[in-house]
Amino acid sequence: MSKPVGYDFCGWVTKNDVPCSDGRIIKRDAFAHQDGMKVPMVYMHQQRDASQLLGYTILENRPEGVYGYSYCNDTENGKNIKEAVRHGDVNAYSIFADGLKEKARQVMHGMIKEVSVVLSGANKKATIEEVCLAHYDSDDNIEYDAIIVQGDSDMNYSDTKNELSHEDKEPEDNEASLDKKTIDDVVKTLNEEQKVVVGFLIEMAKRKARQQSSDDEELEDDEVKHYDYEEGEEDMKMNVFDDETTVARSYLSHSDIKEIFSDAQKGKGSLKEVYEEKVSTLCHDDSDHGIERSEGDQTYFVNDPSFLFPEARELNGSPEFIKRPDDWVSVVMSGVHRTPFSRVKTQFADITEDVARAKGYIKGKRKKEEVFTLLKRTTTPQTVYKFQKMDRDDQLDITDFDKVAWLKSEMRSMLEEECARAILVGDGRSTSDDDHISEDHIRPIWSDASLFTIRKTVDVTNPKNIIDEAIRARKEYRGSGNPIMFTTEDVLTELLLLEDKMGHKLYKTEQELATAIRASRIVTVPIMENLIKDGKQVDAIFINLKDYNVGADNGGQVNLFDDFDIRYNQNLYLIETRFSGALIKPFSAIVLEHTASSGDSTEDSNNGEG
Numbered sequence: 001m002s003k004p005v006g007y008d009f010c011g012w013v014t015k016n017d018v019p020c021s022d023g024r025i026i027k028r029d030a031f032a033h034q035d036g037m038k039v040p041m042v043y044m045h046q047q048r049d050a051s052q053l054l055g056y057t058i059l060e061n062r063p064e065g066v067y068g069y070s071y072c073n074d075t076e077n078g079k080n081i082k083e084a085v086r087h088g089d090v091n092a093y094s095i096f097a098d099g100l101k102e103k104a105r106q107v108m109h110g111m112i113k114e115v116s117v118v119l120s121g122a123n124k125k126a127t128i129e130e131v132c133l134a135h136y137d138s139d140d141n142i143e144y145d146a147i148i149v150q151g152d153s154d155m156n157y158s159d160t161k162n163e164l165s166h167e168d169k170e171p172e173d174n175e176a177s178l179d180k181k182t183i184d185d186v187v188k189t190l191n192e193e194q195k196v197v198v199g200f201l202i203e204m205a206k207r208k209a210r211q212q213s214s215d216d217e218e219l220e221d222d223e224v225k226h227y228d229y230e231e232g233e234e235d236m237k238m239n240v241f242d243d244e245t246t247v248a249r250s251y252l253s254h255s256d257i258k259e260i261f262s263d264a265q266k267g268k269g270s271l272k273e274v275y276e277e278k279v280s281t282l283c284h285d286d287s288d289h290g291i292e293r294s295e296g297d298q299t300y301f302v303n304d305p306s307f308l309f310p311e312a313r314e315l316n317g318s319p320e321f322i323k324r325p326d327d328w329v330s331v332v333m334s335g336v337h338r339t340p341f342s343r344v345k346t347q348f349a350d351i352t353e354d355v356a357r358a359k360g361y362i363k364g365k366r367k368k369e370e371v372f373t374l375l376k377r378t379t380t381p382q383t384v385y386k387f388q389k390m391d392r393d394d395q396l397d398i399t400d401f402d403k404v405a406w407l408k409s410e411m412r413s414m415l416e417e418e419c420a421r422a423i424l425v426g427d428g429r430s431t432s433d434d435d436h437i438s439e440d441h442i443r444p445i446w447s448d449a450s451l452f453t454i455r456k457t458v459d460v461t462n463p464k465n466i467i468d469e470a471i472r473a474r475k476e477y478r479g480s481g482n483p484i485m486f487t488t489e490d491v492l493t494e495l496l497l498l499e500d501k502m503g504h505k506l507y508k509t510e511q512e513l514a515t516a517i518r519a520s521r522i523v524t525v526p527i528m529e530n531l532i533k534d535g536k537q538v539d540a541i542f543i544n545l546k547d548y549n550v551g552a553d554n555g556g557q558v559n560l561f562d563d564f565d566i567r568y569n570q571n572l573y574l575i576e577t578r579f580s581g582a583l584i585k586p587f588s589a590i591v592l593e594h595t596a597s598s599g600d601s602t603e604d605s606n607n608g609e610g
Contacts, residue, residue, distance in 0.1 A: 001036040004058050007069040007132055009085050013057065013093040013115050015065040015125030026107045026123075028063060031097070035061035040114045041070055043081060045096055047114065050261065054078050057115040065125070068093060068115055081117055086131050093126045094118040102399045318401035321410060324417075324526040328486065331523050332420040335484070335545030342381035342551040342580045348451070349375070375451065377582075381556065382441035384419055385576035386411040392569045404573075408560065411575045415558065421527055423548060423581050424486060424541065428531075442581040445543055445589045447533060452583040453591055458539060460594045463494035466539055469592055470517050473542075479588030483542040485519035488529045491539050492522060520544075536593040547588035552579040 016028045038056050046052035055072040072078040084090045094116040101109040117128075263274045388407055395403060418437075421427060426444035427437040445453060454476050458469045470485075477483070495513055498506045507513040514522050519542060531538050556578035563572040583589060 001060055003060075004069040006071070007058075008055075008072045008082050009128050009131045010067065010069045011091075011093055011128035011130065012064075012126050013059065013066050013068040013095050013112070014123055016063075018123050018125050020123050023105050024102070024107055025105065026065070029061065030107050030109055031059065031066050031112055032061045034059050034066075034112055037112075039112055041072075042114055042116050043077065044118050045094065045114070045116045047096070051075070051077055054081050054117065059112065059115075066095075066112070070115070070117075085117070085128060090117055090119060091128045092118050092120060093128060094123075095126075100399070101397070314400065318403075318406045321413075323413070325524075326413065326417055328523050328525045329417050329420040331484070332423055332545060333416055336423065336548045336550045336581070337546050337584070339549055339551040340554065342553045342556055342578065343378065344549055344551045344580055344582060344584070345376060345378045346582070346584050347376040348586060377449075379443060379551075379580045379582040380441055381551065381553070381578050381580040382438055383576055383578040384415065384422070384437060384442075385574060386415045388573045389565070389570045390573075392564075392571055395571060404571075407573060408575070411560075411573065412558070415575055415577065419577065419579075423550070424525065425528060425531060425538065426533075442579070443583065445541055445548065445583060446538055446591055448583050448589065451586050453589040454587055455591045455593065457536070458592050458594050460539065463491070464498055466491065466495065466592055467513075467517050470519075470540065470542065470590065473590045473592075474518055476587055477542075477590060478586055479547050480544045480585070481546075482518065482520040483544045483590070485514065485517060485522045485540055485542055486525050486528065487522065487540040489524050489526075490529065492524055532596045535596055537596040538591065538593045540590075540592040542590035542592075543588065547583055547585040548581065549584045550579050550581050552577065 014026050014031075016026050016030075019025055037059050039059060041054045041057045043052045043054055053073070054075075055070060055078055057068040057070045060067040060069070072082045081090070095112050096114045096116065097107075097110040097112045099109075099111040100107055260274050260278050264270065268274055269277070388411060390403070390407065418427065419442075422437045422442040422444065424444065425446045426439055429436040431438075439447065447453075454473055456469050456473050459465050492510070492513075496505070496507055496510070500506055507516060510522050514520065528538055528541075558575065558577045561574040561576075563574075564570070565572055
């Protein structure tokens, strides 16, 4: 771009490869797409205070960074900042940028939304270098720091009310210099005849723009202001240069915005209400003046007033998963017995019958051989997996957190929960479902064979019956040591609320309840809530997980695989494990359940199969 003229001061708004205080480093051409672009200039990033809008800055991309040429407006604050820079009181730039694309804290791309004149900051090379001598008699150059502010703003600044573009050329002898003259300054140099001609041209341009896509009739002379050179008569309905004429505008001025904030502070309504009232008053449709407003988007100064409000800030480093409590998962997965082989065979000899008893001998009688039943079963493995994919474009665009680690943590968490669910109660899917985990491979404790799981039906109209039945079932229990009681929050709550005849709580803590029910501890499992199978709803499962074996061959443990599909530009992620699971000790689990009523949840689709 050619060097602008008529600017008030200029300098580096940001320098490349200079570490900022927040750890970011701007890289070369990060803002190259904004070369020649005009952005608002404010004081100390005070975007919420319209009075701090000082003017604008034209950006110039250079190999060393982004250079800026600043033009101050004629407001009181605009004049004050020019004097402060001229005097050397302030000599530092700062930028507000959003839409950042970063790699290892290095900014590769972004969008500068505003340039600020600030006291100090983080980028030590972002300084005002030159004060235009056409306006000041000083070339002071004091070096200060600057900051770069990050955000997710959609601000759209546009204020061209008193703006005059400058050309990179010297004025001719008969041509007045336009450096730093506003539209008002130029208009005041026109006589009435010249004002009429310029007004006609403006009005004609508006009408022609509206008629561009249609074959409407051409602009008639009587639709705009005429000047009768002989009679000196004016018959136009309005004068576009008349300050007293109220015309619908396509912008809000600085004073308008200042008045909006003032009215809101005086209690004349919320900021939004005052803003909308001001817009409806100043920027209404008026076909007589050729003002048009598109549907949906506003065509005046700010197309979205939300930029005036505080920015939303991310509290979590990455999106937080909304999931069920999963403390019980680690209890199950860390408590089971493990073997380095997946095909498990268990054999048992039943010597509980009378025929297996030792016998007394009577002399002369034949001794009888012992007869007992031999039992065995084999359990083979099944693969359980989670599969995900992510478009590479999305992976590159998400820069706020480690998206791959976040995705993999979700996959690992859900895989472990599914394995623990299959071990405790089964996966709950129909046996005809392709995603079903077969109960021949991972045998649920809840529905295992009667040789391994003791099942008792309880009348839950009185919660105390659960405690009584659990204690009675211990007579048949042959498992290792004291088992863990897995139950639901509802059951645990009802048991803790039990009172004696005096109204005193029977159990003050969970541990007191666990001791009374002959369990080592109590663990609540959300997925057991309202779970029904074969017309029975589960209330509690007692098991010492050492009696449940999980077998996996070498390589069958949890593995994570990454791949890239070049055809669809997608990264693929697979986590899987292959194992078998089954109780390995007879009568090692106790299940308490009650007959489900018609109002309970729908029945488990396994129906006890497998």
